[in-house]
Amino acid sequence: xxxxxxxxxxxxxxxxxxxxxxxxxxxxxxxxxxxxxxxxxxxxxxxxxxxxxxxxxxxxxxxxxxxxxxxxxxxxxxxxxxxxxxxxxxxxxxxxxxxxxxxxxxxxxxxxxxxxxxxx
Amino acid sequence: xxxxxxxxxxxxxxxxxxxxxxxxxxxxxxxxxxxxxxxxxxxxxxxxxxxxxxxxxxxxxxxxxxxxxxxxxxxxxxxxxxxxxxxxxxxxxxxxxxxxxxxxxxx
Numbered sequence: 001x002x003x004x005x006x007x008x009x010x011x012x013x014x015x016x017x018x019x020x021x022x023x024x025x026x027x028x029x030x031x032x033x034x035x036x037x038x039x040x041x042x043x044x045x046x047x048x049x050x051x052x053x054x055x056x057x058x059x060x061x062x063x064x065x066x067x068x069x070x071x072x073x074x075x076x077x078x079x080x081x082x083x084x085x086x087x088x089x090x091x092x093x094x095x096x097x098x099x100x101x102x103x104x105x106x107x108x109x110x111x112x113x114x115x116x117x118x119x120x
Numbered sequence: 121x122x123x124x125x126x127x128x129x130x131x132x133x134x135x136x137x138x139x140x141x142x143x144x145x146x147x148x149x150x151x152x153x154x155x156x157x158x159x160x161x162x163x164x165x166x167x168x169x170x171x172x173x174x175x176x177x178x179x180x181x182x183x184x185x186x187x188x189x190x191x192x193x194x195x196x197x198x199x200x201x202x203x204x205x206x207x208x209x210x211x212x213x214x215x216x217x218x219x220x221x222x223x224x225x226x227x
Contacts (some may be wrong), residue, residue, distance in 0.1 A: 002162070017187070035216075037218075040194075044207070044216070044218050044219060044220040045207055045221075047215050047216045047217065047218075050208055056155035059214070062162055062215075086148075089143035095163070095164065097164075100169070104152075104169070104170075104211060105211040105214075105216055106166065106169050106209060106211050107154070107156075107164075107166060107209075108166050108175065109163075109166075110156075110163040110164040110165070111163055112161065112162060112163045113163070
């Protein structure tokens with residue numbers, strides 16, 4: 001089955017760290033770019049970070065630049081988001097999403113999301 | 121940053137009726153627009169890309185139109201499974217941005 005499954009969402013403390021994972025199955029993971037997208041309570045969807053198919057290019061929203069790191073392990077078909085210096089505003093459901101192509105940044109496959117809560 | 125504004129925030133429609141959802145961009149973006157459907161506890165689903173092209177497996181009752189700054193998602197005859205939240209997304213410029221969503225509820 002073609003799917004993405006996120007994990008790693010948890011209660012994190014302000015200033016703390018969490019690592020999210022996104023396991024892919026049913027397709028050629030290494031040929032696609034991916035994004036992390038989040039939705040905070042009562043808010044809309046927000047782009048967080050992106051990574052190219054070979055991991056050589058990464059991009060970040062200004063709100064997470066310098067605090068979050070996106071990476072991937074193509075041998076494990078897994079995408080990661082290392083979250084650091086957590087803030088209350090990072091609390092959200094985090095989705096991983098597959099980019100259709102290098103010239104069209106929309107998403108044809110999403111996971112169900114994993115919830116990150118930030119509180120002391 | 122391109123700001124995407126969806127309206128209305130909530131739309132109440134009876135099954136079998138037509139629903140029209142709007143998405144406005146703060147600047148022209150040609151046809152670089154996608155629509156997604158999200159149901160509680162489920163992964164978002166791509167419905168429309170390129171403003172008017174249905175994604176694989178999407179029923180013909182879903183249609184997209186528009187270009188430039190004004191876009192519309194129309195569901196011609198609502199089925200029970202269509203009641204969900206719908207989001208538009210522009211992919212003309214980085215950062216990618218989404219609308220706030222329209223909740224389509226049963227009237």
